[in-house]
Amino acid sequence: MSVRRSLLAVRFTSSIVVAAATASVLLGALGCEAAELPNKTLVFCSDASPAGFDPAQYTTSVEFSAAAYTVYNRLVEFEHGGTKVEPGLAQSWGVSSDGRVYTFHLRHGVKFHTTTYFKPTRDFDADDVVFTFERMLDPDQPFRKAYPVQFPYFADLGLATNLEAIEKVDPYTVRLTLRNASAPFLSELAMPFASILSAEYADQLLKEGKAFEINQQPVGTGPFIFHSYTKDATIRFDGNPDYWKDGVVRLSKLVFQITPDPAVRVEKLKDDECQVMNYPPPADIASLRADPNLQMPHQVGFNLGFLAYNTTHKPLDNVDVRRALDMAIDKPAIVKAVYQGAGEVASAPMPPTQWSYDAALKDASYDPAQAKALLAKAGYPDGFTLTLWAMPVQRPYNPNARLMAEMIQSDWAKIGVHATITTYEWGEYVRRAHAGEHDAMLIGFTGDNGDPDNWLGVLLGCSAVNGSNFSKWCYEPFNDLIVKARETTDNAQRTTLYTRAQQIFKQQVPFTPIANSMVYQPLRKDVVGFKIDPFGPTQFWGVGFR
Incomplete structure (x- = not known):
């Protein structure tokens, strides 16, 4: 399906709700048992160092690749490699007749990451959604006051003025109310800035006087668990064995090897020092396509x-x-x-x-x-x-x-x-x-x-x-x-x-x-499951080896 046709398929009507409910049955509320992950490590030669790991603060694919699509999820997601909105942490939703009130029914059994710096005592619920959006909406919210940062996309999209309220209806139901109907709103909620944070982790950081660490040591529900970051060198992630959706995590380790020089990225890929790289120089496209050890998916850029x-x-x-x-x-x-x-x-x-x-x-x-x-x-x-x-x-x-x-x-x-x-x-x-x-x-x-x-x-x-x-x-x-x-x-x-x-x-x-x-997206021949994201970030959902 072309980008144009797929975008036209996303309508601001009740049919989305029906589709969401149907999809949620197929996806299920997984995560009851830890999965046995393949003992595989993938190295990604990335082009730049992230400024941080709090997706709401940033607007570039560097941070979105390194945080939003590894560590986090959102209420709704774009289908992998596509533009269609599908259920995420919300398994279904409804929209009022005037287009102003969205009611989201949350997925049960979703676990936040257990790390060396945070051990959750409960599963994901409505409190996490309320915290995520209140932090961006209310300048007097305690965590926002302790860590006062800007949320550029939230402002750029007009949500800072149009989002009227975020309410917890019950532990697994939340309601977002807009001042004015907004046709793009559902798609906006699938964007990285709307990544759902752990309210429990935020409370821990607030009590410790370390609110700023939410941008350095992230905790989410996503397919990969943050392990460590050596500035301008490597970011290390572990596969999430408790991930709530089957077939997404096919690696035990994911390493971002930060390599600003595109010529060096090309050489590392050819030498199998990394298995995926981004942004090949135009002059190298022909040689990369001719290499029998590589594959080169490509598409018209959005x-x-x-x-x-x-x-x-x-x-x-x-x-x-x-x-x-x-x-x-x-x-x-x-x-x-x-x-x-x-x-x-x-x-x-x-x-x-x-x-x-x-x-x-x-x-x-x-x-x-x-x-x-x-x-x-x-x-x-x-x-x-x-x-x-x-x-x-x-x-x-x-x-x-x-x-x-x-x-x-x-x-x-x-x-x-x-x-x-x-x-x-x-x-x-x-x-x-x-x-x-x-x-x-x-x-x-x-x-x-x-x-x-x-x-x-x-x-x-x-x-x-x-x-x-x-x-x-x-x-x-x-x-x-x-x-x-x-x-x-x-x-x-x-x-x-x-x-x-x-x-x-x-x-x-x-x-x-x-x-x-x-x-163009160069990768090694034995890498499977990779799809070019039409919106720019490099994602590793469903990516593994033959």
Whole structure:
């Protein structure tokens, strides 16, 4: 099934509830007896160090791979390798007729991890769900006050203002009430930020005065149990023998070997020092595919690489300046050099596989002379200087940010704009970008839940200006459309609203879309069960060896 067709299959109707109830019977409430795990260790050559292990604090696939999809579960989950929402820690749910009240019936017999630093005395229940969401919702919640951090996705998606209440109905029933109906809400609950934490573990940390350790020593219900982290070197996990769903855990040990250099990752994979790697360099795709000891699944990426303009910095607050910078970039040349056949020029703020994508959007022609005239009109006939940030890591949406930055720098120099290329370590890069320190920056996004709001709201909405809206762009005519679309359950009406929003985006140019890319996933021939996650993280659910 294509991404487009599978996304259209996810409807905001009672049919989801029926499907959930049916699926829950099939899944069952397992975990009564510990499973005998195969004595197998898999090593994953990952590209970067996680900033922490508390998924609610982060927005990148590094933390999602290292925590959300190893240690944790959510009330609902995306099917492995797909976009359909299915039962998770909630075995079924119901939605009120006005779309505002969600009642979740929780799975029985699910165990939290037993570790060297925490030994649970009870199974997962409603208290854990209430704690997870109250911590994000209420700034006066005791744990939040002891460990005051930001929850960017919770804010970016508008939940900080739209989630009205979270209530425990009984030990295995919880109710979430929204102020306004939200079509993407169920899909949002399957995202990493909504990973369910242990309230009992949080109480222990609070009593010990160590609330911050929730980000260093995680405890969840997921398929792998956190063992240790050696910064910038390795993360070690043990397979969870008590996992509640059959067939998911097929390894006794999982090791993330942090290897920032993609060429080194390639060599380690070929030498069987690791069995899975991520983000192969485009130049190595052919040799990896030709290696008889490897396999190379691939698919069209649900992603977008782009150049964000900080619209709070002068002169980037001027739309003519942004239009000039946009039309001065030779995007076809960049895509050819950087993606080497594994990418296509992008013109919209979402990929073509996202429903409601406006195929009628067209880029302004590459025209340095017209760009220079626009700068003169805006009051900058001699150009100006700015910083251009280049990502220090490789991603499918941007496999070589340094080269891309150098090509943009050269293009802009032709119109008198002098860019100084700047970079930082990945965690610092994202932190400083959230703070708005950049002028222009290369960044990208892989969709998280299959809903258009995940692109237009998260990357461009007013509620996301302190999060993933790296353009810091809050434009009311645009924002009004996405808010209205979020509160509308009819997909045809939502598509009309999102089409209008995309047209405004193209007129205002808060960022320049660069490319959509293919995703390649190299792994050893004897690895089985691996599926590419359309939303970007690397997952090991159901992964084992022949």
